[in-house]
Amino acid sequence: MLDILTYEFIQRALISGVVIAVACSTLGLFLVLRRYSLFGDVLAHTALSGIAIGIFLNVYPLITALLTSILASIGITKMKSSTRLSGDTLIAMLLIGSLAVAIVILSASNGLNVNLLSYLFGSILLIRYEDMIVTIIASLSVIAYVTANRDKLLYITMDEEQARLSGLNVQAMNYIFMVLASIIVILAIRLVGVLLVSSLIVLPNIAGIMLGKGFRYTLIASPCIAVVAVVAGIVSSYYLNIAASGMIVITNLLITLCIFAYKSFKGESISIRQLIRI
Amino acid sequence: MSILEVKDLTVRRNGNIILDRINLSVDEGELLGILGPNGAGKTTLFRCILALEECEGSISLFGYSNSKRLKVLPFVGYLPQRFSIDTNFPITVKEFVSTALTTLRYMSKNAYVLKAKGYEWSIIHEDNVVDKALDTVGLGYAKHRRMGLLSGGELQRALIARVIVSRPLILILDEPFNALDPDAQAKLYELLRMLNKDMNITIVVAAHDLMLLMRLAKSIACINKRLYFHGSKEECLSSDLLVRFYSESAMHIHMSEHG
Numbered sequence: 001m002l003d004i005l006t007y008e009f010i011q012r013a014l015i016s017g018v019v020i021a022v023a024c025s026t027l028g029l030f031l032v033l034r035r036y037s038l039f040g041d042v043l044a045h046t047a048l049s050g051i052a053i054g055i056f057l058n059v060y061p062l063i064t065a066l067l068t069s070i071l072a073s074i075g076i077t078k079m080k081s082s083t084r085l086s087g088d089t090l091i092a093m094l095l096i097g098s099l100a101v102a103i104v105i106l107s108a109s110n111g112l113n114v115n116l117l118s119y120l121f122g123s124i125l126l127i128r129y130e131d132m133i134v135t136i137i138a139s140l141s142v143i144a145y146v147t148a149n150r151d152k153l154l155y156i157t158m159d160e161e162q163a164r165l166s167g168l169n170v171q172a173m174n175y176i177f178m179v180l181a182s183i184i185v186i187l188a189i190r191l192v193g194v195l196l197v198s199s200l201i202v203l204p205n206i207a208g209i210m211l212g213k214g215f216r217y218t219l220i221a222s223p224c225i226a227v228v229a230v231v232a233g234i235v236s237s238y239y240l241n242i243a244a245s246g247m248i249v250i251t252n253l254l255i256t257l258c259i260f261a262y263k264s265f266k267g268e269s270i271s272i273r274q275l276i277r278i
Numbered sequence: 279m280s281i282l283e284v285k286d287l288t289v290r291r292n293g294n295i296i297l298d299r300i301n302l303s304v305d306e307g308e309l310l311g312i313l314g315p316n317g318a319g320k321t322t323l324f325r326c327i328l329a330l331e332e333c334e335g336s337i338s339l340f341g342y343s344n345s346k347r348l349k350v351l352p353f354v355g356y357l358p359q360r361f362s363i364d365t366n367f368p369i370t371v372k373e374f375v376s377t378a379l380t381t382l383r384y385m386s387k388n389a390y391v392l393k394a395k396g397y398e399w400s401i402i403h404e405d406n407v408v409d410k411a412l413d414t415v416g417l418g419y420a421k422h423r424r425m426g427l428l429s430g431g432e433l434q435r436a437l438i439a440r441v442i443v444s445r446p447l448i449l450i451l452d453e454p455f456n457a458l459d460p461d462a463q464a465k466l467y468e469l470l471r472m473l474n475k476d477m478n479i480t481i482v483v484a485a486h487d488l489m490l491l492m493r494l495a496k497s498i499a500c501i502n503k504r505l506y507f508h509g510s511k512e513e514c515l516s517s518d519l520l521v522r523f524y525s526e527s528a529m530h531i532h533m534s535e536h537g
Contacts (some may be wrong), residue, residue: 033367155377158363166330166381166444167388206536210426214370 004238012132013124013234013244020140021189021200021226026146027184028201029208030177033157036092039076042091043185046072046098048194051119052105057218061119066186072098073178074092084129122193122245123233137186140178141180153177154215192245199249204229210263281306281397281448281480282327287335289322295438296322297333298504304448304482306397309474309513311495312484318502320484321359324450328356339396340447344484349391352384353399355446355479357437359453365426371436374423376410379441382407385444392447399447411439431462438466442473450475451483455490463487467494 004010031039050068054061056147072094079090106112127135146153155163156170163176164170187205208222240247280303287300297319304310314320321473326333329348339347339354363369386401393399404410412418420428421436428436434454441449451470455463467490473479485491491498498514507514 151377151380154369154373155380158367158369158374158377159361161330161358162356163380165330165351165354165356166378167349167384168380209366209368211368212366213368214422214424215368215373218368 002146004235009125010234010238011126012129013232016127016132016135017191017230017244017248018227019136019143020184020191021204021230022223023139023142023274024188024200025204025208025222026143026219027177027180027228029205030146030153030157031181031201032194032205032209037202038088038091038198039073039181040185040188040201041099042076042094043069043073043196044189044197045095045102045181047182047185047189048119049098049102049105051194052109053100054094054113056105056109058145062113062189065189065225066182067097069182069185070179073182077174077178104241107252110245111226115185118193119189120193120195121243122196123191124191124244125237127190135190138183138187143178149173179230192248196245196249199252200226200235203249203252203256207252210256210259212263212268226252229255279396280338281308282482283338283341283343284323284327284335285338287323287326287333287337289319289326289333296323296503297326299335300478300501300505302499302505302508304480306447306480307474307478309481309494309496310483310500311491311498312482312501313486313488313498314484314501315486321452323453323501324339324356324482324484327423327450340392340397342391349388352381352388352444353392353397353447355432355441357441357446357449357454359450361433361437363425363433367424367426368423368534370422371417371425371428372408372412373437374425374436375411375421375443378440379408381444397447403447407443408439411443412436412443415439415469430457431459434458434462434466438469445477446479448480448482448531451481453467453484453486456484457522463490470494508533 005014011055025196028040029076031037032198046070050065051061053068054064057064076090076094080084083090085093106116129225151172152168155166155168156173160170184201185197188200192200204222204226206216207225213221229252230231231250232251234244236242236246236251280306282302284300284302287297288295288495289297299339300323302310312320312323322331324358327337327339328351329337329345336343338344339345340350342350382391382401385399390398390400409421412421415438417432417435417439420432425433434457438454449470454466454470470481470483471494474481483491483495488504492511492515495511497509498507499505500514
């Protein structure tokens with residue numbers, strides 16, 4: 001049964017998958033609570049245009065992807081505070097715009113090939129040793145930052161004005177937060193691909209929030225759910241010979257639905273409508 | 279020296295004057311009640327004091343004027359008029375009140391800034407400041423409850439608990455009595471008196487309830503875009519200002535409602 005663990009590529013996939021899942025869900029909790037659930041999607045799509053630029057210029061695509069998504073995240077933060085456009089308008093424009101840019105550049109550089117598919121749908125089983133090390137370092141940095149600053153981040157998420165009054169440098173923290181969000185999106189692209197990135201950020205947290213407990217509890221519960229989903233997804237994909245990314249997201253969805261069913265059965269009403277909004 | 283001083287504060291928005299040359303000063307230990315109808319600019323005044331909105335004129339807190347006052351803002355506790363939280367937001371009452379510990383850390387680091395102007399603020403080392411604050415506002419029974427499940431009055435008390443955790447030197451409350459039933463109003467009234475008397479916290483409170491404010495406050499300011507009155511409550515009562523201010527019929531209704 002455990003012979004699967006003897007394969008090095010599975011080991012690499014599991015280790016990277018677990019750290020990415022934890023990083024995405026910890027930072028993701030704040031994104032969800034700030035009503036930025038679709039933010040991950042936007043960053044992933046802008047990252048896609050970055051990947052296209054990388055393929056076009058023949059540099060490592062995830063580097064250009066990181067740059068474009070950092071630029072986009074800073075841009076969104078600035079535009080949100082300085083224009084009258086609402087969050088969903090901005091997100092719709094950026095989603096479509098960056099996808100269009102990606103298509104144009106890719107078609108110009110004959111980049112619409114298999115290589116692109118691995119970015120679209122994830123390729124965690126193909127992760128190399130060096131990539132795994134980078135992934136671990138980046139994920140652990142994000143996890144460490146969020147854990148160390150959880151109280152401040154919570155304060156800002158809940159009550160930005162009051163947080164500013166209490167002497168927190170809210171603006172600086174917001175920018176750092178957005179840059180970290182770009183980093184986890186790039187990591188998540190490796191795991192589940194551009195198209196499913198936001199599932200990794202949103203789903204475990206929706207499940208965690210549904211449990212209806214306090215902040216500390218949720219901050220631990222969500223990553224646990226994410227880890228279970230990633231491990232189950234990778235292992236089942238090996239035995240069933242299907243795409244890992246899809247299985248990770250489906251497992252995550254199943255866990256969420258189970259919690260929802262359990263809560264409904266117990267008669268505790270949950271309104272997730274409030275949560276999945278921008 | 280006044281702990282809070284507002285000089286010629288004017289606020290214009292889209293060509294309209296919201297506040298017109300307001301002058302106010304609040305001494306240490308005072309309990310100032312701010313009276314004014316809806317739209318009088320009370321909230322704007324508070325937000326200007328807290329540097330949340332732009333304005334003309336000068337404002338000084340603890341002897342620091344204008345932009346210099348930013349570093350002493352954490353020593354001011356502020357209770358906004360409106361605060362809402364999603365029903366699903368995963369946070370317990372205790373965790374919510376604990377967020378103020380962040381403020382507390384900032385304050386203990388910057389207490390020397392106040393000391394330079396002769397104001398004393400020292401951190402009180404207690405393990406359970408949060409529990410104590412919750413007991414003070416009478417919310418100890420709900421500390422493990424999720425914030426989204428609190429009633430309006432309980433939410434208000436949780437907010438006050440969060441404010442008093444950091445032991446601010448000034449407390450600014452924007453219509454805290456709204457949305458509270460008479461029992462909760464009475465409790466809040468006692469709490470504010472206690473904070474002012476026993477903990478020597480300077481309080482500025484805006485309210486509509488004339489009778490309540492008259493009993494609670496030591497001095498009164500009446501604002502309706504501009505300052506109509508600022509003085510002791512005895513002077514305020516003896517003038518015919520209130521009648522003019524609220525109009526006779528309004529006073530009548532007011533008396534019968536609360537009398």
